[in-house]
Amino acid sequence: MTPHKIGIIGLGKIAQDQHLPVIRANSNFELLAVSSQRGIAPEDARYSFQDYRDLLGLKDVEAVAICTPPQVRHHIAREALLAGKSVLLEKPPAATLSELEDLRQLAHKVGKTLFTTWHSQYNKAVEEAKKALAGWSIKRLQVTWKEDVRHWHPGQQWIWAAGGFGVFDPGINALSIVTRIMPEPVFIKAANLEFPANRDAPIAATLQFQTGHTDGNLQAVFDWRQTGPQSWDIEVETEAGFALKLAHGGSCLEIDGRLVVKEEPAEYQGIYRRFDALLTIGRSEVDDAPFRLVADAFMVGKRVQVEAFEE
Template identity: 30%
Template structure:
Protein backbone atom coordinates (compact mmCIF):
# COMPACT_ATOMS: atom_id res chain seq x y z
CA UNK A 1 0.00 0.00 0.00
CA UNK A 2 1.13 3.53 -0.81
CA UNK A 3 0.38 5.95 2.03
CA UNK A 4 -0.96 9.32 0.92
CA UNK A 5 -1.07 12.64 2.73
CA UNK A 6 -3.26 15.49 1.49
CA UNK A 7 -2.33 19.14 1.93
CA UNK A 8 -5.39 21.46 1.96
CA UNK A 9 -9.09 20.68 2.30
CA UNK A 10 -10.73 22.67 -0.52
CA UNK A 11 -13.00 21.45 -3.28
CA UNK A 12 -10.30 19.86 -5.45
CA UNK A 13 -8.82 18.03 -2.45
CA UNK A 14 -12.28 16.72 -1.58
CA UNK A 15 -12.94 15.28 -5.04
CA UNK A 16 -9.45 13.82 -5.57
CA UNK A 17 -9.44 12.22 -2.12
CA UNK A 18 -12.78 10.58 -2.90
CA UNK A 19 -11.32 9.14 -6.12
CA UNK A 20 -8.29 7.80 -4.22
CA UNK A 21 -10.63 5.26 -2.66
CA UNK A 22 -11.12 3.74 -6.13
CA UNK A 23 -7.43 2.78 -6.32
CA UNK A 24 -6.74 -0.49 -4.47
CA UNK A 25 -3.10 0.29 -3.65
CA UNK A 26 -3.72 3.84 -2.41
CA UNK A 27 -4.45 4.59 1.24
CA UNK A 28 -5.03 8.11 2.52
CA UNK A 29 -3.39 8.22 5.91
CA UNK A 30 -3.26 11.90 6.79
CA UNK A 31 -4.57 15.35 5.89
CA UNK A 32 -3.37 18.81 6.87
CA UNK A 33 -4.87 22.29 6.85
CA UNK A 34 -3.97 25.63 8.38
CA UNK A 35 -7.31 25.26 10.17
CA UNK A 36 -7.05 22.18 12.38
CA UNK A 37 -10.85 22.00 12.70
CA UNK A 38 -11.19 21.84 8.91
CA UNK A 39 -8.52 19.15 8.78
CA UNK A 40 -10.35 17.12 11.42
CA UNK A 41 -13.68 17.48 9.63
CA UNK A 42 -12.10 16.46 6.30
CA UNK A 43 -10.50 13.43 7.95
CA UNK A 44 -13.80 12.40 9.49
CA UNK A 45 -15.64 12.79 6.18
CA UNK A 46 -13.15 10.64 4.27
CA UNK A 47 -12.25 8.15 6.99
CA UNK A 48 -8.64 9.38 7.28
CA UNK A 49 -6.93 8.29 10.51
CA UNK A 50 -4.83 11.42 11.18
CA UNK A 51 -5.26 15.15 10.69
CA UNK A 52 -2.78 17.97 11.23
CA UNK A 53 -3.09 21.73 11.67
CA UNK A 54 0.32 22.25 10.07
CA UNK A 55 1.55 20.41 6.99
CA UNK A 56 5.10 20.38 8.38
CA UNK A 57 3.83 18.01 11.08
CA UNK A 58 2.34 15.76 8.41
CA UNK A 59 5.68 15.70 6.59
CA UNK A 60 7.17 14.12 9.71
CA UNK A 61 4.61 11.31 9.62
CA UNK A 62 6.50 8.11 8.68
CA UNK A 63 3.33 6.51 7.30
CA UNK A 64 3.00 9.15 4.57
CA UNK A 65 4.87 8.12 1.40
CA UNK A 66 3.50 10.65 -1.07
CA UNK A 67 2.01 14.10 -0.59
CA UNK A 68 -0.80 15.45 -2.75
CA UNK A 69 -0.54 19.27 -2.85
CA UNK A 70 -3.99 20.83 -3.38
CA UNK A 71 -3.29 24.34 -2.13
CA UNK A 72 -3.84 27.52 -4.23
CA UNK A 73 -1.31 27.98 -7.05
CA UNK A 74 0.78 30.51 -5.15
CA UNK A 75 1.55 27.97 -2.41
CA UNK A 76 2.51 25.05 -4.65
CA UNK A 77 6.21 25.85 -4.73
CA UNK A 78 6.86 26.20 -1.02
CA UNK A 79 4.70 23.23 0.04
CA UNK A 80 6.01 20.88 -2.65
CA UNK A 81 9.59 21.95 -2.02
CA UNK A 82 9.35 21.25 1.70
CA UNK A 83 7.76 17.87 0.99
CA UNK A 84 10.56 16.92 -1.39
CA UNK A 85 13.19 18.03 1.11
CA UNK A 86 11.45 15.83 3.69
CA UNK A 87 11.92 12.88 1.35
CA UNK A 88 8.25 12.60 0.40
CA UNK A 89 7.11 11.91 -3.13
CA UNK A 90 4.90 14.70 -4.49
CA UNK A 91 1.87 14.92 -6.73
CA UNK A 92 1.28 18.67 -7.12
CA UNK A 93 -1.81 20.25 -8.63
CA UNK A 94 -1.39 22.01 -11.95
CA UNK A 95 0.15 24.33 -12.74
CA UNK A 96 3.18 23.03 -10.89
CA UNK A 97 4.04 26.61 -9.88
CA UNK A 98 3.16 30.15 -10.98
CA UNK A 99 6.61 30.82 -12.44
CA UNK A 100 9.05 28.94 -14.63
CA UNK A 101 11.85 29.66 -12.18
CA UNK A 102 9.98 27.99 -9.33
CA UNK A 103 9.05 25.03 -11.53
CA UNK A 104 12.69 24.55 -12.49
CA UNK A 105 13.62 24.74 -8.82
CA UNK A 106 11.17 21.96 -7.87
CA UNK A 107 12.47 19.71 -10.64
CA UNK A 108 16.03 20.37 -9.50
CA UNK A 109 15.21 19.60 -5.86
CA UNK A 110 13.36 16.41 -6.79
CA UNK A 111 16.33 15.17 -8.79
CA UNK A 112 18.85 16.08 -6.11
CA UNK A 113 16.74 14.37 -3.44
CA UNK A 114 16.07 11.43 -5.79
CA UNK A 115 12.36 11.70 -5.00
CA UNK A 116 9.31 11.23 -7.25
CA UNK A 117 7.60 14.40 -8.51
CA UNK A 118 4.69 14.79 -10.92
CA UNK A 119 2.36 17.59 -11.96
CA UNK A 120 -1.27 16.54 -11.47
CA UNK A 121 -2.32 16.89 -15.11
CA UNK A 122 -4.94 14.21 -14.57
CA UNK A 123 -6.35 14.45 -18.12
CA UNK A 124 -3.19 12.77 -19.44
CA UNK A 125 -4.17 9.51 -17.74
CA UNK A 126 -7.78 9.33 -18.84
CA UNK A 127 -8.13 6.12 -20.94
CA UNK A 128 -9.56 8.06 -23.90
CA UNK A 129 -6.65 10.52 -23.90
CA UNK A 130 -4.29 7.56 -23.80
CA UNK A 131 -6.21 6.17 -26.77
CA UNK A 132 -5.92 9.53 -28.55
CA UNK A 133 -2.14 9.38 -28.26
CA UNK A 134 -2.10 5.85 -29.65
CA UNK A 135 -4.39 6.68 -32.57
CA UNK A 136 -2.21 9.65 -33.50
CA UNK A 137 1.00 7.63 -33.12
CA UNK A 138 -0.46 4.88 -35.31
CA UNK A 139 -1.22 7.39 -38.07
CA UNK A 140 -4.97 6.81 -38.03
CA UNK A 141 -5.62 10.42 -39.10
CA UNK A 142 -2.35 10.88 -40.99
CA UNK A 143 0.03 13.67 -40.01
CA UNK A 144 -1.29 16.27 -37.57
CA UNK A 145 -1.80 19.72 -39.07
CA UNK A 146 -3.51 21.49 -36.19
CA UNK A 147 -4.89 21.13 -32.68
CA UNK A 148 -7.86 23.19 -31.48
CA UNK A 149 -8.87 23.31 -27.82
CA UNK A 150 -10.86 25.75 -25.67
CA UNK A 151 -11.55 25.94 -21.96
CA UNK A 152 -13.64 28.89 -20.85
CA UNK A 153 -16.65 29.54 -18.66
CA UNK A 154 -17.97 32.66 -16.95
CA UNK A 155 -16.90 33.25 -13.35
CA UNK A 156 -18.46 36.12 -11.43
CA UNK A 157 -15.91 38.87 -10.90
CA UNK A 158 -14.81 38.94 -7.28
CA UNK A 159 -11.44 40.57 -6.51
CA UNK A 160 -11.20 38.50 -3.31
CA UNK A 161 -11.51 35.17 -5.16
CA UNK A 162 -8.28 33.40 -6.09
CA UNK A 163 -9.18 33.36 -9.81
CA UNK A 164 -9.10 37.18 -9.89
CA UNK A 165 -6.24 37.68 -7.43
CA UNK A 166 -2.69 38.11 -8.79
CA UNK A 167 -1.24 37.19 -5.38
CA UNK A 168 -2.98 33.80 -5.63
CA UNK A 169 -1.78 33.15 -9.19
CA UNK A 170 -5.17 34.01 -10.67
CA UNK A 171 -6.27 34.32 -14.27
CA UNK A 172 -7.58 32.00 -16.95
CA UNK A 173 -4.32 30.64 -18.34
CA UNK A 174 -2.88 29.04 -15.22
CA UNK A 175 -6.21 27.66 -14.05
CA UNK A 176 -7.89 26.66 -17.34
CA UNK A 177 -5.49 27.34 -20.21
CA UNK A 178 -2.98 24.84 -18.88
CA UNK A 179 -5.31 22.08 -20.14
CA UNK A 180 -5.39 23.12 -23.83
CA UNK A 181 -1.66 23.91 -23.81
CA UNK A 182 -0.80 20.57 -22.23
CA UNK A 183 -2.98 18.72 -24.74
CA UNK A 184 -1.38 20.47 -27.71
CA UNK A 185 2.16 19.92 -26.47
CA UNK A 186 1.42 16.29 -25.64
CA UNK A 187 0.74 15.78 -29.35
CA UNK A 188 3.01 18.33 -31.04
CA UNK A 189 5.79 19.09 -28.58
CA UNK A 190 7.05 22.52 -27.59
CA UNK A 191 6.24 25.21 -30.17
CA UNK A 192 8.75 27.27 -32.12
CA UNK A 193 6.89 30.45 -31.13
CA UNK A 194 3.87 31.66 -29.18
CA UNK A 195 1.50 34.53 -30.00
CA UNK A 196 -1.16 35.52 -27.47
CA UNK A 197 -4.04 37.98 -27.38
CA UNK A 198 -6.53 38.68 -24.61
CA UNK A 199 -7.78 41.01 -21.91
CA UNK A 200 -6.93 41.73 -18.29
CA UNK A 201 -9.09 42.38 -15.23
CA UNK A 202 -7.46 43.28 -11.92
CA UNK A 203 -4.06 42.47 -13.41
CA UNK A 204 -4.84 38.86 -14.37
CA UNK A 205 -5.84 37.44 -17.74
CA UNK A 206 -9.62 37.30 -17.99
CA UNK A 207 -9.25 35.63 -21.38
CA UNK A 208 -6.45 34.51 -23.65
CA UNK A 209 -6.17 33.21 -27.20
CA UNK A 210 -2.94 31.46 -28.14
CA UNK A 211 -1.45 30.54 -31.49
CA UNK A 212 1.38 28.03 -31.15
CA UNK A 213 3.53 27.77 -34.27
CA UNK A 214 5.36 24.61 -35.34
CA UNK A 215 7.51 23.73 -38.37
CA UNK A 216 5.94 23.37 -41.83
CA UNK A 217 2.83 25.37 -40.97
CA UNK A 218 1.54 23.09 -38.21
CA UNK A 219 -0.27 25.05 -35.49
CA UNK A 220 -2.31 24.88 -32.30
CA UNK A 221 -5.22 27.27 -31.69
CA UNK A 222 -6.02 27.44 -28.00
CA UNK A 223 -8.10 29.64 -25.72
CA UNK A 224 -9.01 30.09 -22.08
CA UNK A 225 -11.48 32.45 -20.46
CA UNK A 226 -13.09 33.46 -17.19
CA UNK A 227 -15.72 35.53 -19.03
CA UNK A 228 -16.71 33.58 -22.15
CA UNK A 229 -18.95 30.53 -22.44
CA UNK A 230 -16.84 28.13 -24.52
CA UNK A 231 -17.71 24.56 -25.55
CA UNK A 232 -14.67 23.12 -23.71
CA UNK A 233 -14.04 20.78 -26.63
CA UNK A 234 -10.99 19.77 -28.66
CA UNK A 235 -10.23 18.69 -32.22
CA UNK A 236 -7.07 17.16 -33.66
CA UNK A 237 -6.88 17.66 -37.42
CA UNK A 238 -4.78 15.40 -39.61
CA UNK A 239 -4.12 14.87 -43.31
CA UNK A 240 -6.34 11.76 -43.35
CA UNK A 241 -9.08 12.74 -40.93
CA UNK A 242 -9.67 14.27 -37.53
CA UNK A 243 -10.39 13.27 -33.95
CA UNK A 244 -13.01 15.19 -32.01
CA UNK A 245 -13.30 15.24 -28.21
CA UNK A 246 -16.76 16.53 -27.26
CA UNK A 247 -17.28 18.56 -24.07
CA UNK A 248 -15.67 18.37 -21.70
CA UNK A 249 -12.32 17.46 -23.25
CA UNK A 250 -10.36 17.57 -19.98
CA UNK A 251 -12.58 14.76 -18.63
CA UNK A 252 -13.65 12.95 -21.80
CA UNK A 253 -16.24 10.19 -21.94
CA UNK A 254 -16.35 10.10 -25.75
CA UNK A 255 -13.87 10.37 -28.59
CA UNK A 256 -14.86 10.37 -32.28
CA UNK A 257 -12.59 9.48 -35.21
CA UNK A 258 -13.83 11.04 -38.46
CA UNK A 259 -12.33 10.05 -41.81
CA UNK A 260 -13.47 10.61 -45.39
CA UNK A 261 -15.69 7.90 -46.84
CA UNK A 262 -16.12 6.15 -43.48
CA UNK A 263 -18.66 6.21 -40.72
CA UNK A 264 -17.61 8.05 -37.54
CA UNK A 265 -15.79 5.74 -35.16
CA UNK A 266 -16.92 6.37 -31.59
CA UNK A 267 -15.06 5.36 -28.47
CA UNK A 268 -16.76 5.81 -25.11
CA UNK A 269 -15.79 5.57 -21.47
CA UNK A 270 -18.00 4.97 -18.46
CA UNK A 271 -16.43 6.98 -15.68
CA UNK A 272 -16.60 5.82 -12.09
CA UNK A 273 -15.89 8.64 -9.70
CA UNK A 274 -14.75 11.90 -11.23
CA UNK A 275 -11.75 10.54 -13.12
CA UNK A 276 -8.81 11.43 -10.89
CA UNK A 277 -8.19 7.80 -9.99
CA UNK A 278 -6.15 7.20 -13.14
CA UNK A 279 -3.42 9.64 -12.12
CA UNK A 280 -3.43 8.27 -8.57
CA UNK A 281 -2.92 4.76 -9.96
CA UNK A 282 -0.07 6.11 -12.12
CA UNK A 283 1.72 7.55 -9.08
CA UNK A 284 1.26 4.32 -7.12
CA UNK A 285 2.59 2.28 -10.03
CA UNK A 286 5.64 4.49 -10.51
CA UNK A 287 6.46 4.53 -6.83
CA UNK A 288 6.14 0.75 -6.60
CA UNK A 289 8.52 0.45 -9.55
CA UNK A 290 10.97 2.90 -7.97
CA UNK A 291 10.59 5.48 -10.75
CA UNK A 292 11.20 9.16 -10.02
CA UNK A 293 8.85 10.57 -12.65
CA UNK A 294 6.10 9.49 -15.01
CA UNK A 295 6.86 8.83 -18.70
CA UNK A 296 3.33 10.04 -19.53
CA UNK A 297 3.78 13.34 -17.64
CA UNK A 298 7.56 13.79 -17.57
CA UNK A 299 9.10 16.71 -15.73
CA UNK A 300 10.70 18.12 -18.87
CA UNK A 301 7.26 18.34 -20.45
CA UNK A 302 5.87 20.12 -17.40
CA UNK A 303 8.67 22.67 -17.80
CA UNK A 304 7.99 22.99 -21.54
CA UNK A 305 4.32 23.74 -20.88
CA UNK A 306 5.34 26.26 -18.24
CA UNK A 307 7.62 27.99 -20.76
CA UNK A 308 4.69 28.36 -23.16
CA UNK A 309 2.38 29.69 -20.45
CA UNK A 310 5.05 32.10 -19.24
CA UNK A 311 5.61 33.49 -22.75
CA UNK A 312 1.86 33.95 -23.23
CA UNK A 313 1.46 35.66 -19.85
CA UNK A 314 4.41 37.95 -20.56
CA UNK A 315 2.86 39.00 -23.88
CA UNK A 316 -0.47 39.71 -22.15
CA UNK A 317 1.25 41.81 -19.49
CA UNK A 318 0.50 39.57 -16.54
CA UNK A 319 3.05 39.45 -13.73
CA UNK A 320 2.61 37.78 -10.37
CA UNK A 321 3.93 39.14 -7.06
Protein backbone atom coordinates (compact mmCIF):
# COMPACT_ATOMS: atom_id res chain seq x y z
CA MET A 1 0.00 0.00 0.00
CA THR A 2 1.26 3.48 -0.83
CA PRO A 3 0.98 5.93 2.03
CA HIS A 4 -1.59 8.75 2.01
CA LYS A 5 0.14 11.89 0.78
CA ILE A 6 -0.88 14.60 3.19
CA GLY A 7 -0.50 18.35 3.61
CA ILE A 8 -0.80 20.42 6.77
CA ILE A 9 -2.38 23.86 6.55
CA GLY A 10 -1.48 26.11 9.48
CA LEU A 11 1.68 25.38 11.48
CA GLY A 12 0.82 26.73 14.92
CA LYS A 13 1.51 25.06 18.24
CA ILE A 14 -0.84 22.08 17.82
CA ALA A 15 0.49 21.25 14.35
CA GLN A 16 4.09 21.40 15.50
CA ASP A 17 3.57 19.58 18.79
CA GLN A 18 1.21 16.86 17.55
CA HIS A 19 0.35 16.61 13.86
CA LEU A 20 3.90 16.80 12.49
CA PRO A 21 5.54 14.19 14.78
CA VAL A 22 2.55 11.83 14.64
CA ILE A 23 2.41 11.94 10.85
CA ARG A 24 6.17 11.35 10.68
CA ALA A 25 5.85 8.29 12.91
CA ASN A 26 2.97 6.77 10.92
CA SER A 27 4.21 4.93 7.84
CA ASN A 28 0.73 4.99 6.31
CA PHE A 29 1.16 8.75 5.80
CA GLU A 30 3.70 10.74 3.85
CA LEU A 31 4.06 14.43 4.69
CA LEU A 32 4.13 15.98 1.24
CA ALA A 33 3.56 19.66 1.89
CA VAL A 34 2.82 22.30 4.48
CA SER A 35 1.55 25.83 4.29
CA SER A 36 2.30 28.43 6.92
CA GLN A 37 1.50 32.13 6.71
CA ARG A 38 4.60 32.77 8.79
CA GLY A 39 6.70 30.73 6.38
CA ILE A 40 7.58 27.84 8.72
CA ALA A 41 9.11 25.10 6.56
CA PRO A 42 9.87 21.69 8.15
CA GLU A 43 12.88 20.04 6.53
CA ASP A 44 11.11 16.81 5.71
CA ALA A 45 8.14 18.37 3.88
CA ARG A 46 8.83 18.17 0.15
CA TYR A 47 6.92 21.43 -0.46
CA SER A 48 6.44 24.43 1.81
CA PHE A 49 4.16 27.34 0.97
CA GLN A 50 2.98 30.52 2.59
CA ASP A 51 -0.32 30.46 0.70
CA TYR A 52 -2.48 27.36 1.27
CA ARG A 53 -3.89 27.69 -2.22
CA ASP A 54 -0.52 26.67 -3.62
CA LEU A 55 -0.67 23.54 -1.47
CA LEU A 56 -4.21 22.78 -2.72
CA GLY A 57 -2.86 23.10 -6.26
CA LEU A 58 -0.58 20.07 -5.78
CA LYS A 59 -2.20 17.19 -7.62
CA ASP A 60 -0.47 14.56 -5.47
CA VAL A 61 -1.92 15.75 -2.16
CA GLU A 62 -4.70 13.36 -1.21
CA ALA A 63 -5.69 14.93 2.09
CA VAL A 64 -5.08 17.99 4.21
CA ALA A 65 -5.13 18.57 7.96
CA ILE A 66 -6.45 22.05 8.72
CA CYS A 67 -4.81 23.37 11.88
CA THR A 68 -5.47 27.10 11.47
CA PRO A 69 -7.58 29.05 13.98
CA PRO A 70 -11.27 28.05 13.60
CA GLN A 71 -12.38 31.35 12.06
CA VAL A 72 -10.84 30.54 8.66
CA ARG A 73 -11.30 26.74 8.63
CA HIS A 74 -14.59 26.69 6.74
CA HIS A 75 -13.26 28.80 3.91
CA ILE A 76 -10.10 26.72 3.53
CA ALA A 77 -11.91 23.39 3.95
CA ARG A 78 -14.42 24.41 1.29
CA GLU A 79 -11.64 25.15 -1.19
CA ALA A 80 -9.83 21.95 -0.25
CA LEU A 81 -12.93 19.78 -0.84
CA LEU A 82 -13.63 21.58 -4.11
CA ALA A 83 -10.00 20.90 -5.11
CA GLY A 84 -10.68 17.19 -4.54
CA LYS A 85 -8.84 16.83 -1.24
CA SER A 86 -10.07 14.93 1.80
CA VAL A 87 -10.06 17.04 4.95
CA LEU A 88 -9.19 16.54 8.61
CA LEU A 89 -10.37 19.38 10.87
CA GLU A 90 -8.77 20.29 14.18
CA LYS A 91 -11.23 21.12 16.95
CA PRO A 92 -13.50 23.05 16.93
CA PRO A 93 -14.23 22.11 13.32
CA ALA A 94 -15.48 25.55 12.23
CA ALA A 95 -16.50 28.95 13.55
CA THR A 96 -20.21 28.09 13.49
CA LEU A 97 -22.49 25.06 13.26
CA SER A 98 -23.87 26.25 9.93
CA GLU A 99 -20.37 26.26 8.47
CA LEU A 100 -19.83 22.68 9.62
CA GLU A 101 -23.17 21.56 8.18
CA ASP A 102 -22.15 23.17 4.88
CA LEU A 103 -18.87 21.22 4.86
CA ARG A 104 -20.69 18.00 5.68
CA GLN A 105 -22.98 18.45 2.70
CA LEU A 106 -20.15 19.52 0.41
CA ALA A 107 -17.98 16.52 1.35
CA HIS A 108 -20.91 14.24 0.59
CA LYS A 109 -21.46 15.97 -2.74
CA VAL A 110 -17.84 15.78 -3.90
CA GLY A 111 -17.35 12.28 -2.48
CA LYS A 112 -14.37 13.12 -0.26
CA THR A 113 -13.64 12.24 3.35
CA LEU A 114 -14.42 14.86 6.00
CA PHE A 115 -13.19 14.07 9.49
CA THR A 116 -13.95 16.18 12.58
CA THR A 117 -11.41 15.39 15.28
CA TRP A 118 -11.98 15.64 19.02
CA HIS A 119 -8.61 14.64 20.41
CA SER A 120 -9.77 13.95 23.97
CA GLN A 121 -11.96 11.12 22.68
CA TYR A 122 -8.85 9.15 21.64
CA ASN A 123 -7.88 7.87 25.07
CA LYS A 124 -8.21 4.25 26.09
CA ALA A 125 -9.65 5.40 29.42
CA VAL A 126 -12.45 7.20 27.56
CA GLU A 127 -13.29 4.09 25.55
CA GLU A 128 -13.32 1.97 28.72
CA ALA A 129 -15.53 4.52 30.48
CA LYS A 130 -17.98 4.43 27.58
CA LYS A 131 -18.15 0.64 27.78
CA ALA A 132 -18.58 0.69 31.57
CA LEU A 133 -21.48 3.16 31.41
CA ALA A 134 -23.34 1.61 28.47
CA GLY A 135 -26.91 0.76 29.40
CA TRP A 136 -26.87 2.34 32.86
CA SER A 137 -28.83 5.35 34.03
CA ILE A 138 -26.75 8.25 35.28
CA LYS A 139 -27.41 9.77 38.69
CA ARG A 140 -24.62 12.31 38.86
CA LEU A 141 -22.18 13.89 36.44
CA GLN A 142 -19.56 16.36 37.57
CA VAL A 143 -17.17 17.81 35.03
CA THR A 144 -14.35 19.94 36.44
CA TRP A 145 -12.14 21.59 33.86
CA LYS A 146 -9.97 24.22 35.51
CA GLU A 147 -6.75 25.50 34.02
CA ASP A 148 -4.58 28.58 33.88
CA VAL A 149 -5.19 30.46 30.65
CA ARG A 150 -2.00 32.48 31.11
CA HIS A 151 -0.02 29.25 30.98
CA TRP A 152 -1.86 27.47 28.17
CA HIS A 153 -2.78 30.34 25.86
CA PRO A 154 -0.17 33.06 26.33
CA GLY A 155 -0.76 35.99 24.01
CA GLN A 156 -3.52 34.28 22.01
CA GLN A 157 -5.84 37.23 21.39
CA TRP A 158 -8.32 35.45 19.11
CA ILE A 159 -9.65 33.24 21.89
CA TRP A 160 -10.88 36.36 23.71
CA ALA A 161 -12.66 37.90 20.74
CA ALA A 162 -16.38 37.39 20.11
CA GLY A 163 -16.57 33.97 18.47
CA GLY A 164 -13.24 32.96 20.01
CA PHE A 165 -15.00 30.55 22.44
CA GLY A 166 -13.05 31.63 25.54
CA VAL A 167 -13.03 28.92 28.22
CA PHE A 168 -15.05 26.69 25.88
CA ASP A 169 -11.85 26.19 23.89
CA PRO A 170 -10.64 23.70 26.54
CA GLY A 171 -14.21 23.06 27.76
CA ILE A 172 -15.20 21.55 24.42
CA ASN A 173 -12.65 18.80 25.09
CA ALA A 174 -14.58 17.88 28.23
CA LEU A 175 -17.85 18.02 26.30
CA SER A 176 -16.40 15.76 23.61
CA ILE A 177 -15.71 13.17 26.32
CA VAL A 178 -19.18 13.63 27.83
CA THR A 179 -20.95 13.12 24.50
CA ARG A 180 -18.77 10.06 23.92
CA ILE A 181 -19.24 8.26 27.24
CA MET A 182 -22.76 9.15 28.31
CA PRO A 183 -25.20 6.32 27.61
CA GLU A 184 -27.88 8.80 26.51
CA PRO A 185 -27.77 12.30 25.03
CA VAL A 186 -27.33 15.26 27.36
CA PHE A 187 -28.85 18.69 26.86
CA ILE A 188 -27.99 22.08 28.26
CA LYS A 189 -30.73 23.04 30.69
CA ALA A 190 -29.11 26.24 31.98
CA ALA A 191 -25.72 27.88 31.92
CA ASN A 192 -23.88 30.70 33.57
CA LEU A 193 -21.25 32.42 31.46
CA GLU A 194 -18.73 34.73 33.12
CA PHE A 195 -17.39 37.42 30.80
CA PRO A 196 -14.48 39.57 32.01
CA ALA A 197 -15.42 43.26 31.77
CA ASN A 198 -12.77 43.82 29.08
CA ARG A 199 -13.29 40.65 27.00
CA ASP A 200 -15.87 39.29 24.53
CA ALA A 201 -15.51 35.62 25.45
CA PRO A 202 -16.19 33.86 28.76
CA ILE A 203 -13.40 33.12 31.24
CA ALA A 204 -15.57 30.67 33.21
CA ALA A 205 -18.84 28.79 32.79
CA THR A 206 -21.16 26.53 34.75
CA LEU A 207 -23.44 24.21 32.80
CA GLN A 208 -26.47 22.34 34.08
CA PHE A 209 -27.35 19.33 31.96
CA GLN A 210 -30.37 17.12 31.69
CA THR A 211 -31.10 13.94 29.79
CA GLY A 212 -34.34 12.63 28.35
CA HIS A 213 -34.85 10.65 31.55
CA THR A 214 -33.52 12.72 34.38
CA ASP A 215 -33.01 16.25 35.59
CA GLY A 216 -30.49 14.68 38.00
CA ASN A 217 -27.38 16.24 39.30
CA LEU A 218 -25.49 16.78 36.05
CA GLN A 219 -23.05 19.64 35.99
CA ALA A 220 -19.90 21.05 34.42
CA VAL A 221 -17.61 23.77 35.70
CA PHE A 222 -15.06 25.37 33.38
CA ASP A 223 -12.64 27.92 34.75
CA TRP A 224 -9.63 29.56 33.15
CA ARG A 225 -8.48 31.32 36.32
CA GLN A 226 -7.00 28.24 37.99
CA THR A 227 -3.47 28.67 39.27
CA GLY A 228 -1.58 25.86 41.00
CA PRO A 229 -2.84 22.32 40.30
CA GLN A 230 -4.88 22.02 37.12
CA SER A 231 -8.05 19.87 36.96
CA TRP A 232 -9.44 18.01 33.99
CA ASP A 233 -11.71 15.50 35.67
CA ILE A 234 -15.07 13.88 34.94
CA GLU A 235 -16.92 11.99 37.66
CA VAL A 236 -19.99 9.88 36.92
CA GLU A 237 -22.23 8.05 39.33
CA THR A 238 -24.72 5.48 38.03
CA GLU A 239 -28.09 4.35 39.34
CA ALA A 240 -26.46 0.92 39.55
CA GLY A 241 -24.33 2.28 42.37
CA PHE A 242 -20.86 2.32 40.88
CA ALA A 243 -18.92 5.51 40.36
CA LEU A 244 -16.33 6.28 37.75
CA LYS A 245 -13.69 8.95 37.46
CA LEU A 246 -11.84 10.03 34.35
CA ALA A 247 -8.88 12.10 35.48
CA HIS A 248 -6.08 14.06 33.79
CA GLY A 249 -8.07 14.98 30.67
CA GLY A 250 -9.34 11.48 30.06
CA SER A 251 -6.07 9.55 30.34
CA CYS A 252 -6.82 7.78 33.66
CA LEU A 253 -9.90 5.82 34.59
CA GLU A 254 -10.88 4.83 38.12
CA ILE A 255 -13.95 2.74 38.83
CA ASP A 256 -15.07 2.75 42.46
CA GLY A 257 -11.64 4.02 43.44
CA ARG A 258 -9.79 1.28 41.53
CA LEU A 259 -7.36 2.42 38.85
CA VAL A 260 -8.46 0.62 35.69
CA VAL A 261 -6.58 2.52 32.99
CA LYS A 262 -3.57 4.74 33.27
CA GLU A 263 -1.53 5.51 30.23
CA GLU A 264 0.36 8.25 28.53
CA PRO A 265 -1.95 10.14 26.19
CA ALA A 266 -1.58 9.05 22.57
CA GLU A 267 -4.51 11.02 21.26
CA TYR A 268 -3.15 12.13 17.92
CA GLN A 269 -1.82 8.66 17.13
CA GLY A 270 -5.45 7.52 17.47
CA ILE A 271 -6.68 10.38 15.33
CA TYR A 272 -4.35 9.50 12.46
CA ARG A 273 -5.11 5.75 12.73
CA ARG A 274 -8.78 6.66 12.31
CA PHE A 275 -8.07 9.08 9.46
CA ASP A 276 -6.07 6.37 7.69
CA ALA A 277 -9.05 4.02 7.98
CA LEU A 278 -11.58 6.65 6.85
CA LEU A 279 -9.47 7.56 3.80
CA THR A 280 -9.01 3.90 2.93
CA ILE A 281 -12.71 3.03 3.12
CA GLY A 282 -13.81 6.39 1.66
CA ARG A 283 -16.09 7.42 4.52
CA SER A 284 -16.62 10.66 6.45
CA GLU A 285 -16.95 11.06 10.19
CA VAL A 286 -18.64 14.29 11.18
CA ASP A 287 -19.48 14.52 14.87
CA ASP A 288 -21.06 17.84 15.74
CA ALA A 289 -22.42 16.91 19.19
CA PRO A 290 -19.73 18.64 21.32
CA PHE A 291 -19.91 21.78 19.17
CA ARG A 292 -23.72 21.80 19.37
CA LEU A 293 -23.55 21.78 23.17
CA VAL A 294 -21.28 24.82 23.09
CA ALA A 295 -23.67 26.72 20.81
CA ASP A 296 -26.57 25.66 23.04
CA ALA A 297 -24.72 26.93 26.11
CA PHE A 298 -24.15 30.30 24.48
CA MET A 299 -27.80 30.43 23.37
CA VAL A 300 -29.41 29.62 26.72
CA GLY A 301 -26.63 30.89 28.98
CA LYS A 302 -27.03 33.77 31.37
CA ARG A 303 -24.15 36.23 30.99
CA VAL A 304 -22.61 37.77 34.05
CA GLN A 305 -19.82 40.28 34.07
CA VAL A 306 -16.75 39.56 36.17
CA GLU A 307 -13.45 41.27 36.88
CA ALA A 308 -11.42 42.41 33.88
CA PHE A 309 -8.74 39.98 32.77
CA GLU A 310 -5.26 41.33 32.09
CA GLU A 311 -2.57 39.05 30.81
